[in-house]
Amino acid sequence: MSTSALGPVARFRMFRIPMHVVTDTAIAQEMLVDKKESFKKTRELSVYLQPLLGNGLLAAEGAIHQRHRKLLAPAFTPKRVSSYGDLMVEETIRQLGRWTPGRRVDLVEEMTTLTLTIVGRALFGRGMREEAEQIAQAFTEAMRAMMKRITGLIQAPYSFPLPAHQQMRQAVATLDAVVQRIITQRRAEGVDHGDVLSMLLLSRDEVDGTGLSDKEVRDEVITLLAGHEATASALSWTWYELGRHPDVVAKLTAEVDAVIGDRAVTVADLPRLPYTLSVVEEAMRLHPPVYALAREASEDVEVGGHRFGTRSTIFINTYGIHRRADYYPDPLAFKPEHMTPEAKKARPRYAYLPFGDGPRVCIGAHFALLELQLALATLVQRASVKVDPGERTTDPLMTLRLRGTLPATVGPRRASAGHA
Ligand code: HEM
Structure with a gap:
């Protein structure tokens, strides 16, 4: 759907609660930046996602958000993120090594394993390849349980015995077990690995000198791991579009071949790969992994001539803004x-x-953009990927996923730079 006709602010009610959907760029800017003090994340976000993300950065508010954002920021500076470039390429080549020429793979699953492995290795010093399927499955189950709770007729806390709540508890228990193992092991080692996990474990409050509890570390680790989901979604949609646009594949491959040839791509090459960047950016325009930004007005506020009452819910409609014909x-x-x-x-x-x-x-924007470009350039350089064409629909969970699988037949592209 093209969305210019939606108007700047659409209003509707859900369970009699007024909701607003903003598809106007000036209002979006005011809400996110100029009048940011008047808006916070919706309460629903913390209620529905509490068992999964706890008080991690995505859901936290106020002083805790500020403290944890400051704590994590050094791991996500452009310079620090660039230092993860080589491992991003290495893991992509390793992933290619698992592809048997001529066989069919599911690109959604492949991209999910890849992004989980990259974020695990870069931030927590562990590839998590062995646990990747289990972790990805647990995130999916948790998202599905959350959507069932949001749309369910019975609005009860997660402690209430409903199948969706049981599903959430099981998914969280799986993730907790993996993450707690990692935390316990690291605390026992007591060594600074110079990664995000060490930063979290060794941090001390400026005022009272206290460190983060296991629960606080767990919440941040799971929140950051969840970032793999959006990145996998962006890569899956990129492949979907490439499968439908051979002309774009030809142009992309020509750019990568001309600039990189047979050697491994590096971060330093990226300024000379503008088309590669455009391809991933355009895929995220049409299929934004985070398709709306949910906010709640913390006071009565007027934005762009529209009044939002205290506690009203407002969705900035990223999906709609990205499809505006104007x-x-x-x-x-x-x-x-x-x-x-x-x-x-x-x-x-x-x-x-x-x-x-x-x-x-x-906080992971730079990390994700770098990963998307490096992974895509490496894959088109080394592999021939024939995606099954056809229409696919969306699966809007916390991110806008591609529904079902994305089968493709894979093989090496060139002998010298072929599969690892
Ligand atoms: C293509 C990939 C990604 C997309 C499209 C994406 C998108 C977003 C968006 C739109 C937000 C803001 C939500 C809001 O304002 O309500 C956000 C927040 C966040 N993202 Fe990402 N993300 C991606 C990858 C990642 C990665 C790889 C990580 C971690 C390594 C990450 C960690 C976070 C965190 C921790 C927050 C919360 C920040 C805060 O509230 O201070 N994201 N992401």
């Missing part, structure tokens, strides 16, 4: 040309919001 000519078509520097300059900054903005902007 900003994107041919908005429903997959066209990397929508993402050239000239095209970006010609539209408002808030017409593209895959990572949000303001104080709650994605």
Whole structure:
């Protein structure tokens, strides 16, 4: 659907609660940045996601959010993130090594294992390849349970014995077991590995000198691991679009071949791969992994001539903004040309919001963008991937997933740079 006709603010009621859907870039900017003090994350987010994310960065508010954001920020500076580049490429090559030429793979599963392995190794010093399937499955189960609770007719706490609540408890128990094992092992070692896990375990409060409890560390680890989901979703949708656009594949491959040739791609190559960047950015425009930003007004506030009462719920409609015909000519078509520097300059900054903005902007944005480019360049350089064409629908959980599987036939592209 093209969404220019939605209007800047659409209103509806869910269970008699007024909701607002914002598809206007100026209002989005005011909410996220200029009047950020008047908005916080919705209470529902912390209620529905509490068992999974606890008080991790995504759900935390106020002083805890500020303290933990400051604590984690050094791990996500562009310089630090660039240092993860080589392992991102290494893990992509390792993933390719598991593909038997001529066999079919499910790209959704492959991209999920890849992104989980990369985030695990970069931030927690463990690839988690062996546990990848179990972890990914547990995240999926937790998301499905959460959606059932949000849309269910019975609004009861997770302690209430309903099948969806049991599903959430089981998923969380699986993740807790994996994460607690890692924390216990690291605390016992007592060594600074220089990664995010060590940062969390060794941090001390500036005022009272206390460290984080296992529960606080667990919440941040699971929140950061959850970032793999959005990255896998972006890569899956990228493959889906490439499967439908052989002309884009040809252009992408030509760029990678000309700039990289047979050697492994590095972070230093990325400025010379502008089309690769446009491809992943355009995939996230049409299929934004985080398709809406949910906020609650913490006071009566007027934005862009619209009044939002205290505690009203507002969704910034990223999906709709990304499909506005006034900003994107041919908005429903997959066209990397929508993402050239000239095209970006010609539209408002808030017409593209895959990572949000303001104080709650994605802390992993730079990490994810780097990973998407390096993984895609490595895959097209070394593998021939024939995606089964056809329409796919979306599976809107916490991220906008591609429903079901994305089968593809894979093989090596070139002898010298073939599978690892
Ligand atoms: C393509 C991949 C990704 C997309 C599209 C994405 C998108 C987003 C968006 C839109 C938000 C803001 C939500 C809001 O304002 O309500 C967010 C927050 C967050 N993201 Fe990501 N994300 C991605 C990857 C990652 C990765 C890889 C990590 C961690 C390694 C990560 C960690 C986080 C955290 C911790 C927050 C909460 C930040 C805060 O509230 O201070 N994300 N993400």
